[in-house]
Amino acid sequence: MKTPAISLEALLVLDAIETRGSYAAAAEQLNKVPSALSYIVQKLEEQLNVTLFQRQGRRAVLTPAGKHLLSEGRKVLSAINTLSEQTQTIANGWEPKIRLACDSIMDIKTIFNGIEGFLAAHHSIEIDVQEQVMNGTWEALIDDRVDLVIGAPAPVPNQKGIRAIKIAQLNSVLVVNKAHELSLITQPIKLEQLSGYRNVVVHDSAQHQIPWSVNMIAGSQHFFVSSIAIKTAAIIAGIGIGYLPKNLIQDHIESGELIVIKLAEERPPQDLFMAWKITNKGKGLNKLITILSRC
Amino acid sequence: MKTPAISLEALLVLDAIETRGSYAAAAEQLNKVPSALSYIVQKLEEQLNVTLFQRQGRRAVLTPAGKHLLSEGRKVLSAINTLSEQTQTIANGWEPKIRLACDSIMDIKTIFNGIEGFLAAHHSIEIDVQEQVMNGTWEALIDDRVDLVIGAPAPVPNQKGIRAIKIAQLNSVLVVNKAHELSLITQPIKLEQLSGYRNVVVHDSAQHQIPWSVNMIAGSQHFFVSSIAIKTAAIIAGIGIGYLPKNLIQDHIESGELIVIKLAEERPPQDLFMAWKITNKGKGLNKLITILSRC
DNA sequence: CTTAATTGTTCAAATTATTTGAACATAACA
DNA sequence: TGTTATGTTCAAATAATTTGAACAATTAAG
DSSP states (O other), X not given: OOOOSOOHHHHHHHHHHHHHSSXXXXXXXXXXXXXHHHHHHHHHHHHHTOOOEEEETTEEEEXXXXXXXXXXXXXXXXXXXHHHHHHHHHHTTOOSEEXXXXXXXXXXXXXXXXXXXXHHHOTTOEEEEEEEOTHHHHHHHHTTSOSEEEEEESSOOOOTXXXXXXXXXXXXXXXXXXXXXXXXXXXXXXXXXXXXXXXXXXXOOOXXXXXXXXXXXXXXXXXXXXXXXXXXXXXXXXXXXXEEEGGGGHHHHHTTSEEEOOBSSOOOOEEEEEEEETTOOOHHHHHHHHHHTTO | OOOOSOOHHHHHHHHHHHHHSSHHHHHHHTTSOHHHHHHHHHHHHHHHTOOOEEEETTEEEEOHHHHHHHHHHHHHHHHHHHHHHHHHHHHHSSOSEEEEXXXXXXXXXXXXXXXXXXXXXXXXXXXXXXXXXXXHHHHHHHTTSOSEEEEEESSOOOOTTEEEEEEEEEOEEEEEETTSGGGGOOSOBOGGGGGGSOEEEEOOXXXXXXXXXXXXXXXXXXXXXXXXXXXXXXXXXXXXXXXXEGGGGHHHHHTTSEEEOOBSSOOOOEEEEEEEETTOOOHHHHHHHHHHTTO
C-alpha cells in the first residue's frame, strides 16, 4: 500500500477553514500562520490532483469534491480521536466496549439509570445492550457474545467460571384482557380451569440449547411472541392469557386494560440474576457490576 | 480539537511491522531503514502514552492496546484510501480505480483483451481484478466490493439498482479423466448412473448468502474446490467427475486428457451476465462496459 | 558450544518538510 | 477612492524525519 495522499493534518486544516470561513481565522484557531495553511492545502490538492477550493475572490468555497472529502474526513477524524481514547483506555485495563444482555422481563429503566451513571464517569467506553429472552441470556454469556447478563432467570447454569448474583425477585400474576370471560369469575381459579384458553408465551431466544419456557400452562394452545413488551400487547389485544411481572404492568392494571386473575395457588416468585464470567477481569465491567448491584 | 496523537504514517508502520513480523522486513516494505520505524513507533507510544509493543527479546508482540489500535487503525487506513479515490472520482468524473469480479468460469483472455484496450486509452486508471465464484460475484457487487462483475451466473438478483446484460452462453459438458471407467461406456449415460461417482464441485465464494451450487449431481460424494482451474486439474488427476465449460477445456479434450461423456439428456446452456450498479456513474466504468460488451 | 548472521536501538549528522514573516496583489468595505 | 483585511509567494529559519554507523542482544548455523 502506497503512502496515503490524505493526511489527518490536512483534514484538520480543511475543517478549520470551512468552519471559520477564512484562512486567517482558521490559522488563528490552529496556532499557525495563514501561509502555512496555504502550503498544506496546496500540498493536499497536488497529492490528490484535485481542486478542493474554488477561489472566489479571496473567499474560498469548497468544490463538490472538497465537500465530500471534508464531510467524510470529519468522520475519519472523529474515528481517530475515539480510537486514541480507546487505546489509552485499554492500556489502563479498561475495556473499550461492554456488551450487556438484558432479559426483556427486566425493568430496563432502572438498569439504564445505573448505566447512565457509569457512562458519565467513563466517556470512552461503549455500551452495547441487546435484549434476550430466558436461556438466550445465559447462552450469550457462555458463548462470550456478551460480558454481562442482567435479569437472567433461575436456574443458574452449573458451568464453572460463571458468577451470578440475585438482583430481583419477580412476582408474576396471571392477567387477561378486560373483556375476557375469565375476568368475570370472582372466586379463585384453579390451574385446571385454564387449560382451555390460549396462552401467550415468550419464545426463548436461545439459539443452540433446547429452549424451554417457564410459566407455560399445560394442555392449552400457545401463541408465541419474542419479548415481554409484545406479550403484554398481545394480552391487551385479547389474543390470550399469560403471566406477567406485576411491576411492569402496574399502569395497565390501574387503567383497567388488564385484569389480574386470582389463582387458587399463587405462583412462587422467580429469582432473577445478574451474571458474568470470572475470567473477565475488565475494570469497566467490575465497576459497572458494583454500580448495578446497588440498584 | 487538538492535533491527533495518531498519524496515518504511524498506523501504516504498525501494520507493516505486524504483518511482516519484524522491523527489518517492515522497513524494507516501506522503503525505510529500521531506525526510522523505531523512531515512529516510539513517537506514537509517547504521544498516546501507551505501550504498544511488548519487546520479547527482539521480537515485538502487540499488547492488547496495540492490537486494538491496529485492528481499528486498519479500518481507518482503508477508509482514507476509499475517500481519496472517491474524491478524485467526483473531481474529474473518472475514477482512479475500477474493481472487477470475474467468475472463474469465464474465459479471462477475452476480458483481458478488452481491458488492455481500455488501459491503453486510460493510462492512469487502475484495474483490480478479483476472482469470485457464482454467488460470490453478485455478493461482491451488492456489497460494493467491486464496481463490475463479469460472468455472473443466472439468476440476476432482483435487487433494484443492478443493471445486467447477457454476455455469454455457456455449454457445459460432463468430463472424466481418460482412465476413468465411465469413459469406456459408449452409449449415452443417464443421470442416475452418475450417482456413484465422486463429483468435483466449485465451492461458492459467497460469504453471507446461503451458497448454492448448480450442476451438482444428486446423491454422490462431493469434492469441493475453489476455482474452475483447480476443478479442471482435479478431474484430470482422476479425483472425480464434473461439468466444465466446453470452450475452456478444448485443449484437454483434444490432447485426450479429458473425455467427454455423452449424456442421455444434455444440460441446458447457462447464461452468464455482466452487471454493475446504476448508481455508479464513473466515466471509466461506463467506457469499460461499452468496450467489453463488444467482445 | 562457539561462531556467524540478524535484529532493534541509539545517537549525531544529513536531509526533508514545515513554518515563518515580509512583500505583494487583490478583494471587501465604508 | 482610500483603507483594511485577506490569501499567496518566496527565501530564510526552524522543526521533523531519515540515515548510517556503532552497539548490544538474540537467533541460527556449524
